[in-house]
Amino acid sequence: MSVPAILLEDVGFGWAEGRLALQGCHLRVPQGEFWMLLGANGSGKSTLLKLLAGLITPTQGRVALAGAVGLVLQNPDHQVIMPSVGADVAFGLADLPPVLWAGQVEQALRLVGLWELHQRPVYALSGGQKQRLAIAGALARQVPVLLLDEPTAFLDPAQQLELAQQVQNLVRSTGITALWVTHRLEELSYCDQAVLLAGGRITQQGTGAQLQRYIHQHHLDTQVAWNEAPA
Numbered sequence: 710m711s712v713p714a715i716l717l718e719d720v721g722f723g724w725a726e727g728r729l730a731l732q733g734c735h736l737r738v739p740q741g742e743f744w745m746l747l748g749a750n751g752s753g754k755s756t757l758l759k760l761l762a763g764l765i766t767p768t769q770g771r772v773a774l775a776g777a778v779g780l781v782l783q784n785p786d787h788q789v790i791m792p793s794v795g796a797d798v799a800f801g802l803a804d805l806p807p808v809l810w811a812g813q814v815e816q817a818l819r820l821v822g823l824w825e826l827h828q829r830p831v832y833a834l835s836g837g838q839k840q841r842l843a844i845a846g847a848l849a850r851q852v853p854v855l856l857l858d859e860p861t862a863f864l865d866p867a868q869q870l871e872l873a874q875q876v877q878n879l880v881r882s883t884g885i886t887a888l889w890v891t892h893r894l895e896e897l898s899y900c901d902q903a904v905l906l907a908g909g910r911i912t913q914q915g916t917g918a919q920l921q922r923y924i925h926q927h928h929l930d931t932q933v934a935w936n937e938a939p940a
């Protein structure tokens with residue numbers, strides 16, 4: 710079996726003593742696939758992404774990744790910091806020799822369809838364009854794994870599905886692996902596989918359509934907190 714892009718083996722994590730935000734989590738995401746992670750408020754989605762991004766370390770178990778990760782946050786205003794599109798992507802490459810910057814910036818912006826706007830001020834971008842700029846920042850650093858934490862939280866429905874489609878295309882065209890956290894069932898149509906988190910445990914895995922069906926059949930509301938894993 711080939712080396713997965715993301716591997717969790719029996720992972721647990723507690724923010725506070727005696728209470729685990731994640732427990733017994735097993736996950737194996739093959740390289741070059743687009744996966745989604747779904748769960749109610751407080752189910753542990755952000756905690757899991759923080760573990761994968763290396764911001765916290767597991768209390769139990771093992772996390773292994775194919776390489777560096779790029780993290781895309783809910784609100785692009787928290788990570789897009791330079792005044793223009795091109796400058797923002799170049800900023801993330803500051804530790805590379807400047808001779809490499811131009812090519813990598815152009816390639817990354819072309820992949821997200823923003824090259825024509827590389828001189829545009831960031832304040833003149835739409836919400837969806839800003840999220841694509843944040844994704845370009847990660848692509849320019851040539852990370853093998855992209856983690857997206859509710860990237861559509863601030864987008865209207867049309868931009869929301871457009872971004873999901875664009876990430877699906879990006880995964881197909883570049884071979885990068887993406888893990889996308891969401892509350893929104895309609896986004897599941899774009900992923901290769903999805904997993905459901907409930908009460909800190911991964912309780913279901915399947916295609917987007919299978920997860921949509923499971924959630925409807927069990928009358929789960931992914932916007933609302935359930936403390937227990939569903940039966």
Ligand SMILES: Nc1ncnc2c1ncn2[C@@H]1O[C@H](COP(=O)(O)OP(=O)(O)OP(=O)(O)O)[C@@H](O)[C@H]1O
Pocket residue numbers: 724725730748749750751752753754755756757
């Ligand atoms: N920095 C923190 N310190 C203490 N507890 C935390 C911290 N971050 C999260 N938690 C707790 O860990 C549990 C899981 O939270 P987490 O933010 O991972 O859930 P989530 O599924 O991402 O929720 P949401 O959809 O609301 O973002 C919750 O009980 C939460 O209160």
